[in-house]
Amino acid sequence: MSFLITIGALLTLVILFLIFRIASLVSVAKGRNPEEVSPNNGVHAVLFLLFMVLGLVGFFWYSYTHFDKYTLPVASEHGVVTDRLFWITMAVTVAAFVIIFIVMFWFVFKYQYKEGRKAAFYPDNHWLELTWTIIPAIVLAVLIFTGLRAWNNITSPASEQAEVIEVIGQQFAWSVRYPGKDNVLGNANYRFIDNFGNDLGLDLTDAKSFDDFKTLELHLPKGREVLLKIRAKDVIHSVFLPHFRVKMDAVPGMPTHFKFIATKSTREMREETGNPDFNYEMACTEICGRGHFSMRMLVVVHEPAEFDKWKSEQETWLKQNPGYLEKIPADLREVALVKSGMEKSNSGISTLVAGGMH
Amino acid sequence: MATTHISTQTDLHADSHGHEHEHHEGNFWTNYIFSQDHKVIAKQFLLTGMFWAVIGGILSVIFRLQLGFPNMNLEWLKPVLGGWITPEGKLDPEFYLALVTMHGTIMVFFVLTAGLSGTFSNFLIPLQIGARDMASGFMNMLSYWFFFLSSVVMFISLFISTGPAAGGWVIYPPLSALPQAIQGSGLGMTLWLVSMALFIVSTLLGGINYITTIINMRTRGMSFSRLPLTVWAFFFTAIIGLLSFPVLFAAALLLIFDRSFGTSFYLSDIYIGGEALPNTGGSAILFQHLFWFLGHPEVYIVLLPGLGITSEIIATNSRKPIFGYKAMVGSMLFIAILSFVVWAHHMFVTGMNPFLGTIFMLLTLIIAVPSAVKIFNYVTTLWKGNIRFTPAMLFSIGLVSLFLTGGITGIFLGNAAIDIQLHDTYFVVAHFHLVMGAASFFGMLAGVYHWFPKMFGRMMDDKLGYIHFWLTFIGVNLVFFPMHYIGIAGFPRRYYAFTNFETFSGFSDLNALVSVAAIVTMAAQFIFVFNFFYSMFRGRLAPANPWRSTTLEWTTPRFPKHGNWPGEIPAVYRWPYDYSKPGAKEDYIPQTVPFSETPESNLPHENDLIKLEGNGNAPIVVEGKH
Numbered sequence: 001m002s003f004l005i006t007i008g009a010l011l012t013l014v015i016l017f018l019i020f021r022i023a024s025l026v027s028v029a030k031g032r033n034p035e036e037v038s039p040n041n042g043v044h045a046v047l048f049l050l051f052m053v054l055g056l057v058g059f060f061w062y063s064y065t066h067f068d069k070y071t072l073p074v075a076s077e078h079g080v081v082t083d084r085l086f087w088i089t090m091a092v093t094v095a096a097f098v099i100i101f102i103v104m105f106w107f108v109f110k111y112q113y114k115e116g117r118k119a120a121f122y123p124d125n126h127w128l129e130l131t132w133t134i135i136p137a138i139v140l141a142v143l144i145f146t147g148l149r150a151w152n153n154i155t156s157p158a159s160e161q162a163e164v165i166e167v168i169g170q171q172f173a174w175s176v177r178y179p180g181k182d183n184v185l186g187n188a189n190y191r192f193i194d195n196f197g198n199d200l201g202l203d204l205t206d207a208k209s210f211d212d213f214k215t216l217e218l219h220l221p222k223g224r225e226v227l228l229k230i231r232a233k234d235v236i237h238s239v240f241l242p243h244f245r246v247k248m249d250a251v252p253g254m255p256t257h258f259k260f261i262a263t264k265s266t267r268e269m270r271e272e273t274g275n276p277d278f279n280y281e282m283a284c285t286e287i288c289g290r291g292h293f294s295m296r297m298l299v300v301v302h303e304p305a306e307f308d309k310w311k312s313e314q315e316t317w318l319k320q321n322p323g324y325l326e327k328i329p330a331d332l333r334e335v336a337l338v339k340s341g342m343e344k345s346n347s348g349i350s351t352l353v354a355g356g357m358h
Numbered sequence: 359m360a361t362t363h364i365s366t367q368t369d370l371h372a373d374s375h376g377h378e379h380e381h382h383e384g385n386f387w388t389n390y391i392f393s394q395d396h397k398v399i400a401k402q403f404l405l406t407g408m409f410w411a412v413i414g415g416i417l418s419v420i421f422r423l424q425l426g427f428p429n430m431n432l433e434w435l436k437p438v439l440g441g442w443i444t445p446e447g448k449l450d451p452e453f454y455l456a457l458v459t460m461h462g463t464i465m466v467f468f469v470l471t472a473g474l475s476g477t478f479s480n481f482l483i484p485l486q487i488g489a490r491d492m493a494s495g496f497m498n499m500l501s502y503w504f505f506f507l508s509s510v511v512m513f514i515s516l517f518i519s520t521g522p523a524a525g526g527w528v529i530y531p532p533l534s535a536l537p538q539a540i541q542g543s544g545l546g547m548t549l550w551l552v553s554m555a556l557f558i559v560s561t562l563l564g565g566i567n568y569i570t571t572i573i574n575m576r577t578r579g580m581s582f583s584r585l586p587l588t589v590w591a592f593f594f595t596a597i598i599g600l601l602s603f604p605v606l607f608a609a610a611l612l613l614i615f616d617r618s619f620g621t622s623f624y625l626s627d628i629y630i631g632g633e634a635l636p637n638t639g640g641s642a643i644l645f646q647h648l649f650w651f652l653g654h655p656e657v658y659i660v661l662l663p664g665l666g667i668t669s670e671i672i673a674t675n676s677r678k679p680i681f682g683y684k685a686m687v688g689s690m691l692f693i694a695i696l697s698f699v700v701w702a703h704h705m706f707v708t709g710m711n712p713f714l715g716t717i718f719m720l721l722t723l724i725i726a727v728p729s730a731v732k733i734f735n736y737v738t739t740l741w742k743g744n745i746r747f748t749p750a751m752l753f754s755i756g757l758v759s760l761f762l763t764g765g766i767t768g769i770f771l772g773n774a775a776i777d778i779q780l781h782d783t784y785f786v787v788a789h790f791h792l793v794m795g796a797a798s799f800f801g802m803l804a805g806v807y808h809w810f811p812k813m814f815g816r817m818m819d820d821k822l823g824y825i826h827f828w829l830t831f832i833g834v835n836l837v838f839f840p841m842h843y844i845g846i847a848g849f850p851r852r853y854y855a856f857t858n859f860e861t862f863s864g865f866s867d868l869n870a871l872v873s874v875a876a877i878v879t880m881a882a883q884f885i886f887v888f889n890f891f892y893s894m895f896r897g898r899l900a901p902a903n904p905w906r907s908t909t910l911e912w913t914t915p916r917f918p919k920h921g922n923w924p925g926e927i928p929a930v931y932r933w934p935y936d937y938s939k940p941g942a943k944e945d946y947i948p949q950t951v952p953f954s955e956t957p958e959s960n961l962p963h964e965n966d967l968i969k970l971e972g973n974g975n976a977p978i979v980v981e982g983k984h
Contacts, residue, residue: 024819028898037746038820044747047828048755055835062843069864070843082775089776093766100733100762107740108755111676112747118945119677119938120742128738129685129731136730140723143773148716150775155712171539171630190627191634201629230709234630235533236642238707238782242848242861245779249708251642252532253626256709281861285782285850287526288533289540290452293853 037113045112052105056098072242073272075264075280075301078154079245085150089143158227158259166229167218167282168200169237169250172291174282175200176218180211180316182339190233190252197321201233204328210339213314218282218299221307222265230256238286241299243269249286265301316340392503394495395920399502400481401813404806406509407473408887411799413513414464415880421457424449426873428855428866442521451854455524456542458852460516462527463550465795467557468512470660472505474802475599478663479568479592481809485911486586488577488928490921493570497563504560508553515549523550526852528653531624531645535616538631547617551610558607561599568596577910579930584949586909586934587680590687591666594694595659601698602655609648616640643708650701657794658697662690664801665732665761668754670934671808672736674907675751676743677945679935682735689728689735696725706774707781715774722772729765733758744938744945748905749823750808756831757800763835764792767842782852785845788838796834803830803886810893811900815916818897822889826882833879840868908948909934931971932964 074083111119166177166185177200179185186202186209193201202209220226230239232250239258240247248258270278280299284292302310318324318340328336337343393399420439423430431447432439442453449457480498484491492498515522524542525534529550537544572585572593585593612623616637624645625637673680680686702710702718736758745751767789770776780786803826810818849862856862903912910930914922928950936947942959953960954968 020819020822023821041747044752044824045745051832059839066843070847072848072861079779082779085773086770086776086779089770089773093769097762097766100737101759104737104740104755104758104762107737107743108745111740111743112745114744117744119744121679121937121939122681122738122742123679123935124682124684129682129735132734133727133731137724137727140726140769143769144720144723147719147773147775151712151715151719154775154778155715190629193629193634195632234628235536235539236530240782240848240850242779247707247778247781251709252628253638253640254643254709277860279860281859283850283859283862286530287455287852290455292455293451293855294858296858 037115041113045109048105049109052101056101073264073269074243074245075262075269076244076246077261077263078150079243079260080263081150081153082245085143085147088146092139092143154260158257159225162225162227162259163221164227164229165218165220166231167239167250168231168233169239169284169288169295170199170233171235171289172284172295173216174218174237174239174284174295174297176215176297177317178213178215178311178314179208180213180339181312182208182211184208185229186210186212193233196323198324200317202317204324205332207332207335207339210318210328210332210336211316211341213316214320215314216297218297219307219310220262220299220301221304222262222268222301224304224307225259225261227257227259230258235288236286237284237288237295240283240285241280242283243280247285262301265303265306266299269301316342318342392499393920394491394499396480396484396492396495396498397813397918397920397922399498400477402502403472403476403480403505404813406506407469407477407802408890410464410468410473410509412883412887413516414461414469415883417457417461417464419877419880420449421454421461422873422876424454424854426870426876428857441519449854452524452541453521454854455526455540455852456521456546459524459526459529459542460522463512463523466527466656466660467554468509470795470798470802471561471599471656472557474798474805475592475595475659475663476502476505476564477802478588478667478805478809479564479596481813482588482911483568483571483592484575485812485914485918485922486589486909486934487572487575487580488910488923488930489571489575490923490927492567493575494567498567501560501563501567504556504563508556508560511549511553511556515546515553518545518549520544520546522546528646528649529613530649531613531616531642532628532630535613535625536628536630551614551617554610555607558603558610561603565596565600565603568592569600572596577927577930580910580949584930584933586666587669587683587686587690588663588666590690591662591669594690595662598655598662598694598697599659602652602659605648606652609645609652612648613645643705643710646705646708647702650704651698653704654701655697657790658693660798661794661801662693664757664798664804665690667801667805667808668736668757670909671750671754671804672739672758673935673937674808674905675746675748675754676740677746677937678739678743679933679937680735681738681741682731683933683935685731686735689731692728693725696721696728700725700772703772703774703777706777712774719772719774723769726765726769726772729761729768733762733765748807749818749820749827750804750905752824752827752831753800753804753807756827756834757797757804759831760792760797760800760834763839764789764794764797768793779848780845782850783845784841784849784851787851788841788845791838791841792834796838800830806890808905809911810890810897811904812911812914812918814894814897815900816893816895816897817900817904818893819889822885826885826889829882829885830879833875833882836875837872837879840872844868903948906944906946908936908946910949913948913950931967 074080164179164185168175187206188201189203190201192198192203200214230248230250232252237250238247239250244260244262246258246260248256266280270276280301282297282299284295318336319342325333325336432443432449433447436443442450444450520541522542523546524540533539534543534547572589615621616623616625622637622640624640624642626640628635628637669680669686700718700722702714703722706715771780771786771789807818807823844865900916910928913928915924930949931952932949934949938945939947939959942956947956952971953964954971
C-alpha cells in the first residue's frame with residue numbers, strides 16, 4: 001500500500017516536472033524578454049481583489065455567526081471593564097484595518113501595469129504624512145489612557161476586608177490554602193515542605209497556620225473582593241481564570257497576587273450558558289513541563305452565605321495531619337489543638353502525639 | 359571632507375585587493391567554502407537558512423498534526439522519531455514541547471536572523487553602497503563559520519536521547535535550569551546555550567562589519583540621504599543587534615552558571631523532585647528582563663530587513679519613488695530606538711511592579727505610530743503606480759498585508775489591561791506569527807526572488823513563483839487568522855492537547871483547518887526549493903538589469919567576481935528612487951546617472967547640484983591612477 005502511494009507520488013512529481021519543462025521551453029521559444037511585463041500581470045490584480053473581498057466577507061461572517069463560540073462569558077467586575085476595552089479597541093482597529101485593507105488592494109488592482117501609462121512621481125507630501133502620524137497618535141493616546149486607568153484599578157492594593165486565598169502551583173497541579181477562622185494565612189517556607197503531608201511548607205511555629213486549611217478546588221464568594229496570593233514550588237506557572245479575566249504568574253521565590261470580585265455564582269453561570277454541567281476552571285498558562293496542558297483545577301463560586309458555610313465546614317490541615325502536632329513547639333500545642341478544631345481540652349495531646357507520628 | 363578622504367583610501371585598498379582575486383582565481387576551498395567574498399558568504403547564509411527553514415517548518419507540521427488531529431495514529435512517524443512516539447501511537451507530550459521550542463528557536467534565530475539579515479546584509483550592503491567587499495572580509499567569513507558551528511551544535515541537540523531544549527524558545531528558568539523539571543533541560547539545554555553563544559558571536563561579528571562598511575565604504579556621492587532603504591534597514595538592524603545580543607549572552611551565561619556551577623542568579627526557594635534546593639536570593643524575573651531586553655529588539659532585527667527589502671521592491675515594481683523616504687528612515691530610526699524600551703510588555707502578568715507595566719504600556723503603544731506610518735507610506739507608494747506583479751512584488755504586497763493584519767492586534771496586547779486575558783493565548787501566537795514571522799519570511803522570499811538574478815546570474819521561473827506565492831499567501835492567512843478566535847476564547851499556547859478542560863474543548867474544526875493549511879503551506883515551499891535549485895543551474899540567463907532598477911548592484915556584471923566591479927566603482931549622483939520622473943526618457947534613472955545628463959527631468963534644486971558634480975571629479979582621478 002505505502003509502496004503504491006510512493007509510486008503515485010513520484011509519478012505525480014514527474015508529471016508536474018514535465019509540465020513545468022514544457023511550459024518553460026514554450027516561453028523560451030516565444031522569446032519573451034524577462035524585462036518585459038508578463039502578459040498575465042492583470043491576473044494577480046484580480047486575485048488580490050478577490051482575496052480582499054473574500055477575506056473580509058469570511059472575517060465578518062465567521063465573527064458574526066460564531067460570536068458565542070469564541071467569546072467567554074465574563075464573571076468578574078474588572079472583567080467587564082477589560083472586555084469593554086477589548087471591544088472598543090476591536091471597533092477602532094477593525095475600522096482602521098478594513099479601510100487600509102480595502103484601499104491597499106484597491107490600489108493594487110487599479111494601478112496594475114498598463115502599457116504606455118507612466119506612474120506618478122510623488123515622492124512626498126508632508127501634510128499627508130503629518131496627518132497620518134498625528135491621527136493614530138491621538139487614537140492610541142485615548143486607548144492608552146483608558147487602558148491605564150483600568151490597569152491601575154486592577155492592580156491597586158486590595159482592601160483590608162478582602163478574602164485572602166493562597167494558590168500554590170507545582171508540577172502539575174494546583175493547591176489552595178485558606179486562612180481559616182483567623183482570616184490570616186500562616187507563614188510558609190519552601191524549606192518546611194516534606195513528602196509526608198506538609199506539601200505547602202507550613203511554618204508550624206506560627207500559630208496563624210494552625211487553622212489554615214487546604215483544598216484541591218478553588219471556592220470563591222460571589223460579590224466579595226478576593227485577594228489571590230500566588231506562589232510556586234518548583235518552576236514558573238501561571239494562574240489563569242478565563243471567565244474572571246484573571247491571569248498572574250506563579251513564580252518560585254517571588255510571591256505574586258491578583259485581586260478581583262466574582263460576579264456570578266456557578267449556579268447563575270449554569271443558567272446563563274444553559275449548560276447544566278458548566279464549571280469554572282483554572283488553567284496554567286506558563287509552560288511548566290510535561291503536564292502543562294493538564295494543570296486543571298475546578299473553581300466554584302458560591303453565594304456569600306453559602307461560601308461562609310462551606311468555609312466553616314472545612315477541616316483544618318492540622319486536623320487532617322495530626323502527626324505534625326509533634327513538630328509544634330510545646331508551648332503552642334494547646335493553641336494548635338484549639339485553633340485546628342481537634343480538641344477543646346488538654347487530655348488528648350499525648351495520645352495524639354504518640355500515635356500520630358511515624 | 360574627512361569622510362570622503364577615508365572612503366577614497368579604503369576604495370583604493372579594496373580595489374587592489376579585488377584585482378588580486380581576479381587574477382588568480384583561487385581553488386574550490388577559497389572560492390566556495392572559506393571564501394571572504396561577501397556574495398559567497400551571503401549565499402552560504404541563505405542556503406543554511408533555507409535548510410533550517412525546512413527543518414523548522416517540518417517540526418511545526420508535526421506538532422500541528424497533534425493539535426489538528428489529536429486522535430491521529432502517528433505510528434508511521436516512528437522510523438523518524440523513534441521513542442518520542444508512545445506505544446499508543448501518540449506524540450510524547452514532552453517531545454511536543456521540544457518541538458515548539460525548537461521551531462521557535464530555529465525560525466527566530468537561524469532562519470529570520472541569520473538566514474534573512476545574514477544573507478541580504480551581506481549580499482546587498484557592498485553592492486548597493488558601491489564597495490568592493492565588507493570592511494573585513496575575514497571577520498565576515500568568521501561570522502558565517504560561527505553560525506555554521508552554532509547550527510551544527512543545535513542540529514546535534516535534535517538527536518540526543520533526552521531530546522532538545524523543551525522549555526519554550528524563551529527558556530525561562532527555573533524550568534530551563536533544572537533537568538529534574540523537564541528532560542530537555544538536561545544535555546539539550548546545554549547544547550542550546552552553547553549553540554546560542556556561538557550564534558551571538560556570529561551576529562556580533564557580522565553586525566560590526568555591516569555598520570563599519572556602511573559608514574566607511576560608501577562610494578563617491580553615496581551620502582546617507584542617497585542610501586537605498588534596504589541599506590538603512592540593515593544599518594539599523596545591525597545596530598540593534600550589536601546593542602541587544604550581548605545582553606542575551608549575559609543572560610545565557612548566568613543561566614549556564616546556575617545550571618552548572620551552583621549559583622543562584624535566577625533560582626530561589628525551589629522544591630522539586632522531593633527535595634528543597636539550596637538556592638536562595640535569585641530572581642526568575644531577572645532572566646525575563648534580560649531575555650526580553652534582547653527578545654523585543656530581536657523582533658525588529660527580524661522585521662526591519664524585510665521592511666527594507668519590501669520598500670525597495672515595491673518602489674521598483676510600482677515604478678514610483680518610495681513615498682516619504684525621509685519618513686521611512688525616520689520611522690525605522692524611531693522603531694529602532696523604541697525597540698529598546700518596550701521589552702517588559704511581554705511581562706505584564708509576571709508579577710513585576712504594576713507601575714512598570716504602566717510605563718511599558720505607554721511606550722509600547724507609541725511604537726505603533728511609526729509602524730502605522732510605514733504601512734501608509736507603502737500604500738501611498740502603490741497609489742498611481744504602474745504595478746508589475748513579479749513574484750518579488752507579490753511577496754512584498756503580501757508582507758504589507760500580513761504586517762497590517764498582525765500589527766493591528768499588537769494594539770490589544772500592548773494594552774496591559776487587555777493583555778491580562780490574552781497573554782499566552784493563541785491570540786499572541788496569531789499576532790507575532792503574522793507580524794514578525796510570516797511578514798519577515800515574506801520579506802526574505804521577496805528578496806530571494808528579486809535578487810536571485812544578481813546572486814546566480816539567472817532568472818527564477820516566475821510561473822512557479824506565482825503558484826508558490828498564492829499557495830503561501832492564502833495558506834499563511836488560513837493558518838494564523840483563525841488563531842485569533844481560538845485566542846479570544848482563551849486557549850493557552852504550548853498546550854499538548856485541549857482534552858482536559860471544558861472551557862477549551864471547542865474549535866477542533868478550526869484547529870484541523872489550521873493544520874491542513876499549515877501542511878499545504880509547507881508543501882508549497884518545496885516548489886520554491888525546486889525553483890531555486892533548478893534555476894541556479896538551468897534558469898534563463900539574467901539580463902543586466904532585469905527589473906529596470908536604479909540601484910548600484912545592477913551596474914555590476916552578470917557574474918560579478920570578488921571585488922564586484924571590474925573597473926572602478928561607479929559614483930552616485932542621485933537618490934535611488936528616481937522612477938517615472940516627469941520628463942525623463944525611461945521610467946527609471948539609475949543612481950549613477952549625473953544630473954548634468956538629465957536636464958530634461960531635473961527638479962530645480964537638482965539643477966543646483968550639477969555644479970557640485972564637477973567638484974567631485976578630483977577623487978575619480980586619484981582612484982583611476984592605481
